[in-house]
Amino acid sequence: ELKVEQNPLFLSMQEGKNYTIYCNYSTTSDRLYWYRQDPGKSLESLFVLLSNGAVKQEGRLMASLDTKARLSTLHITAAVHDLSATYFCAVGRTGTASKLTFGTGTRLQVTL
Amino acid sequence: NAGVTQTPKFQVLKTGQSMTLQCAQDMNHEYMSWYRQDPGMGLRLIHYSVGAGITDQGEVPNGYNVSRSTTEDFPLRLLSAAPSQTSVYFCASIWGDYFGPGTRLLVL
Numbered sequence: 001e002l003k004v005e006q007n008p009l010f011l012s013m014q015e016g017k018n019y020t021i022y023c024n025y026s027t028t029s030d031r032l033y034w035y036r037q038d039p040g041k042s043l044e045s046l047f048v049l050l051s052n053g054a055v056k057q058e059g060r061l062m063a064s065l066d067t068k069a070r071l072s073t074l075h076i077t078a079a080v081h082d083l084s085a086t087y088f089c090a091v092g093r094t095g096t097a098s099k100l101t102f103g104t105g106t107r108l109q110v111t112l
Numbered sequence: 113n114a115g116v117t118q119t120p121k122f123q124v125l126k127t128g129q130s131m132t133l134q135c136a137q138d139m140n141h142e143y144m145s146w147y148r149q150d151p152g153m154g155l156r157l158i159h160y161s162v163g164a165g166i167t168d169q170g171e172v173p174n175g176y177n178v179s180r181s182t183t184e185d186f187p188l189r190l191l192s193a194a195p196s197q198t199s200v201y202f203c204a205s206i207w208g209d210y211f212g213p214g215t216r217l218l219v220l
Contacts, residue, residue, distance in 0.1 A: 006154075033208050042202060043211045056162075089156060090208055098143035098162070098207045099170065102154035 002027050004091050004104030014111055021106045023089035024063040028078050032072050033061050033094040033100065036085045043088065047074075079110045113138050118203050118212035125193040125219045132187040133215050135203030143192055143206050144186040148172065148199040155202065193219045197208075 003026040013019050023032070031050055035043040047056045049065035049072060056063050060083065062075045072089055086107045090100040119134045137144065145160040147170075159178040167178050169193030175197060177189040190197060198219045203212040 004154075011217055031207065035208070042213045044206070045209060045211075048209070090155070092207055098145060099160055100145075100155075100204075100208050101171075102147075102156070104152060104154045 002029065002091060002093070002101045004089060004103040006089055006100050006106055008106060009083070009104060010107045010109075012089050012109045012111060013076075015080055016078050018078065019076050021076075021087055021089075021108075023072040023103055025070050025072075025101075026092045027070075027093075028067075029070075029091045029093045030067070031091075031094065032065050032073070033088075033090040034061075035075050035088045035090065037088065037105075046087075076083075076108070079108075081112055082108045084108055084110045115139070116203055116205055116210045116212035118201075118215050120215060121213065122216045123218070125190075125217065127194060127219060129193050130189070130191050131193065133184045133190075133201055133203075133217070135188065135212055136184050137186075137205045137210065138183045138184065139205065139210070140183060141205040141210070144180070145170070146176070146178065146186070146188045147202045147204065149202060150199050158188065158201075164188065190217075193217075195219045 005024045034046045047063040052067040053064045086105045088105045090102045092100045116137045142163045146158040147155040161167045161180040202216045
């Protein structure tokens with residue numbers, strides 16, 4: 001059974017600081033998503049990582065994937081208040097009919 | 113394209129009532145899924161479909177039924193609502209590339 005652990009669950013950080021959110025998963029997988037969710041809204045896909053060593057960046061967010069360690073990271077550079085949201089990672093495996101297993105989410109609060 | 117649409121946006125039910133949550137997509141995607149989101153638990157897969165006429169159970173299927181008569185539509189049915197089914201429900205197509213806006217369900 002695929003399990004996904006995300007930490008920390010809550011992160012309060014000051015504007016301008018850097019931090020990393022971690023996503024560990026338990027079995028071989030070949031597809032990892034990072035999502036952003038604002039309160040009362042749906043999920044917004046940020047990154048899809050499909051291969052070992054994949055790194056993607058968008059603005060102040062950078063995601064990476066290490067399939068051997070079964071670990072993905074979401075790095076936040078010089079945080080700004082607009083990044084305050086809940087971030088989820090989700091893991092899937094080809095051949096499993098598009099099923100995703102989600103982490104419990106990291107609630108990020110960026111203070112001024 | 114309208115993407116993935118869901119109706120209703122919000123619903124209040126009494127225990128024992130039945131209802132259908134609607135999900136539709138206009139992108140001709142074969143794969144569609146239903147998830148529920150509860151506080152502190154992330155999203156959990158309820159049912160999924162790999163094409164018209166083919167559905168299967170996910171992690172938390174009890175109390176829910178699905179059918180897939182067309183590629184476009186993937187409704188989720190609650191036969192006898194229970195307070196434990198109070199949640200936010202999301203429909204998605206193609207892995208998690210497209211999520212619907214969600215349906216908030218409150219069961220009293």
